[in-house]
Amino acid sequence: MAGAQCCSNPPTPNPNGEAGTVEELGGLSTYISGSTNSERAVILVSDAFGYEAPNISLVADKVAAAGFYVVVPDFFYGDPFDKGFEDAKLVVEALKSKGFSAIGVAGFCWGGKFVTELSKSKAIQAAVLLHPSFVTVEDIKGVIVPIEKLGAGINDITPPAILKQYEGILATKVHEIDSYVDIFPNVAHGWRLRYNVDDEVAANSANGAHNKMLDWFSKYLK
Secondary structure, eight states: OOOHHHHSSOOOOOTTOOSSEEEEETTEEEEEESOTTOSEEEEEEOOTTOTTOHHHHHHHHHHHHTTOEEEEEOTTTTOTTOOOHHHHHHHHHHHHHTTOOEEEEEEETHHHHHHHHHTTSTTOSEEEEESOOSOOHHHHHTOOSOEEEEEEEEOSSSOHHHHHHHHHHHHTTTTTOOEEEEEEEEEETTTTTSOOTTOHHHHHHHHHHHHHHHHHHHHHOO
16 A cells, blocks of 8 residues: 555654653554643654654654644554554544543655544544545545645645645535645655755755644644
């Protein structure tokens, strides 16, 4: 369930360390960052490189620094092609049992399909998809929570034309849910987690997408 672009430009080891810890949550090994004093939680669902890819922990730390409690569960069990939609429900329930009243989920690449499935229920309050893979038009029709889609202009898996289709479908649901679609030009699929920090265009786009994600969660996780 991963194409060539999904697995291109693999992540490199993180030289900056990590601010969080690895603990068990909902029966899954999970990278956790942020304060338990927050009432707002965000689940990050990784791309095809899994929850241990160093860049996703950096994203988690940045989201946590904005005031959220952030978890990155190991939905792959070491196998990046496993599916874990049912496991996500356990993570959501585990967060609720800890007192988190508002939960958002962001998915990267493979995780975009995963998060879209969660968005078809009221288990979460908001969703963000970043360069999603394998999300169908029928999937979008089933979404019932506020959803933001941040895509890449250079994308063979989910090209801009497909994102425009998503946007058209979501526009018909404007009285039911809020939605937002943005396409970042001159960057390729996977750019949010896997980009060259010396590439100014890619780095600026990654930071722009990060800020849009934070704004979305700040708006809907109350």
